[in-house]
Amino acid sequence: xxxxxxxxxxxxxxxxxxxxxxxxxxxxxxxxxxxxxxxxxxxxxxxxxxxxxxxxxxxxxxxxxxxxxxxxxxxxxxxxxxxxxxxxxxxxxxxxxxxxxxxxxxxxxxxxxxxxxxxxxxxxxxxxxxxxxxxxxxxxxxxxxxxxxxxxxxxxxxxxxxxxxxxxxxxxxxxxxxxxxxxxxxxxxxxxxxxxxxxxxxxxxxxxxxxxxxxxxxxxxxxxxxxxxxxxxxxxxxxxxxxxxxxxxxxxxxxxxxxxxxxxxxxxxxxxxxxxxxxxxxxxxxxxxxxxxxxxxxxxxx
Amino acid sequence: xxxxxxxxxxxxxxxxxxxxxxxxxxxxxxxxxxxxxxxxxxxxxxxxxxxxxxxxxxxxxxxxxxxxxxxxxxxxxxxxxxxxxxxxxxxxxxxxxxxxxxxxxxxxxxxxxxxxxxxxxxxxxxxxxxxxxxxxxxxxxxxxxxxxxxxxxxxxxxxxxxxxxxxxxxxxxxxxxxxxxxxxxxxxxxxxxxxxxxxxxxxxxxxxxxxxxxxxxxxxxxxxxxxxxxxxxxxxxxxxxxxxxxxxxxxxxx
Numbered sequence: 001x002x003x004x005x006x007x008x009x010x011x012x013x014x015x016x017x018x019x020x021x022x023x024x025x026x027x028x029x030x031x032x033x034x035x036x037x038x039x040x041x042x043x044x045x046x047x048x049x050x051x052x053x054x055x056x057x058x059x060x061x062x063x064x065x066x067x068x069x070x071x072x073x074x075x076x077x078x079x080x081x082x083x084x085x086x087x088x089x090x091x092x093x094x095x096x097x098x099x100x101x102x103x104x105x106x107x108x109x110x111x112x113x114x115x116x117x118x119x120x121x122x123x124x125x126x127x128x129x130x131x132x133x134x135x136x137x138x139x140x141x142x143x144x145x146x147x148x149x150x151x152x153x154x155x156x157x158x159x160x161x162x163x164x165x166x167x168x169x170x171x172x173x174x175x176x177x178x179x180x181x182x183x184x185x186x187x188x189x190x191x192x193x194x195x196x197x198x199x200x201x202x203x204x205x206x207x208x209x210x211x212x213x214x215x216x217x218x219x220x221x222x223x224x225x226x227x228x229x230x231x232x233x234x235x236x237x238x239x240x241x242x243x244x245x246x247x248x249x250x251x252x253x254x255x256x257x258x259x260x261x262x263x264x265x266x267x268x269x270x271x272x273x274x275x276x277x278x279x280x281x282x283x284x285x286x287x288x289x290x291x292x293x294x295x296x297x298x299x300x301x302x
Numbered sequence: 303x304x305x306x307x308x309x310x311x312x313x314x315x316x317x318x319x320x321x322x323x324x325x326x327x328x329x330x331x332x333x334x335x336x337x338x339x340x341x342x343x344x345x346x347x348x349x350x351x352x353x354x355x356x357x358x359x360x361x362x363x364x365x366x367x368x369x370x371x372x373x374x375x376x377x378x379x380x381x382x383x384x385x386x387x388x389x390x391x392x393x394x395x396x397x398x399x400x401x402x403x404x405x406x407x408x409x410x411x412x413x414x415x416x417x418x419x420x421x422x423x424x425x426x427x428x429x430x431x432x433x434x435x436x437x438x439x440x441x442x443x444x445x446x447x448x449x450x451x452x453x454x455x456x457x458x459x460x461x462x463x464x465x466x467x468x469x470x471x472x473x474x475x476x477x478x479x480x481x482x483x484x485x486x487x488x489x490x491x492x493x494x495x496x497x498x499x500x501x502x503x504x505x506x507x508x509x510x511x512x513x514x515x516x517x518x519x520x521x522x523x524x525x526x527x528x529x530x531x532x533x534x535x536x537x538x539x540x541x542x543x544x545x546x547x548x549x550x551x552x553x554x555x556x
Contacts, residue, residue: 052397054555076398083391083398084391089313100312103308104309
């Protein structure tokens, strides 16, 4: 699969304050990248630089082999975006709103507007004025508008904001379906870490404008250390023994309950070692770091 | 016509404020035509009906529009069209659908300038209509009609330049209230410049020429020499405002 977007050394400053620095990533077609970060981390600025709404100070953005600097018109013709809070002409219907922007494209096929509204599940509301729409409906309408011109890359800035849990899941399913069926690449900024973990193929975490973690979601989560919750008999002696082991770290101890991080040892070996040291296990379970754990650890520590 | 210009024209056409304004303007023109012609009102307002009524009524009402009311109407409309759109994140939407920044601002400007011209035409139609309703065919004295039409054309030019200036202000300030504030300041300074005798300032002040045409040459033909200088200065202002809007739009971080 070809690279749809590559971003190198992106930098933006506002009045000597760094908003984004040295952000680099590349995405192949059909992938969904979750752009994560705390408020003010530089997510929206990054997305606005990619869509040319905001001038970058430094860096290179190439969209489907076209440099944004050299040929912005052609590069941006491959991008659809829904940034900020979804905004529309309030007095117009959903169909009229999409038609307004559809007219800006040459050779827009007849029926494309209704097809898009159908795709985002708004056929029934096509003739309803946008001012009567809920936020969730506006988010879906914004997605339909971003899909105009069949872009290869769609950028969505916090698309799940204001949606109820079911609405969030429906939206992310829609994004996944589009990525699979149409091979569209997505960059989605969000605070919904749990959903991002499930739906995104790639993750980029920004903190204070800098990229602190990026890669394939699976790889990121598999590389993280494992956490073991266990209850051991003779807690005092057990605590002494465990504190001397190099391969693990005791995160917390409350009576006989231990939370242990396995650093250079797998679970099987850890259990064998417990048994070899005659530590009696009453209960043991292992959990992996979630994206949220990882995000909190990285953003708090940075 | 470019699709984006068409989109903006429709957007302006959807503004309810326009219809409310012209309904009010028609009412004002109608009442003015019928009220000021009564002897009691002539005495009370200290006006000479022979001067402001009949063939001169369309010019009298034109001043009412281009002097203050029309400019304030334009500033409200254009701040809705630019600053409020910017605040609602609608301003940059065409940029996400293939439009360039310069193309976007050219479309905005052409739609707004055409709007300002149409509004001057509409005021002419309204004023001639109410004058006809009040005085009948008396208003159609050939030389007065020619003179008034020329003054409406000059007002159209002036309003186009003012429109370009308000657009530039909207783009620079990106704030409704700041734009309204600067326009009110302009209107005050405009009166000051016309009132004081500082020749250099008057020569370079865009509003001075309209004041000359409408007040100094009230109900009279404007000498061609003065016309050309005024048109030239206005054109320079128009080009400068457009150029400033274009330059600033290229640099906006949305």
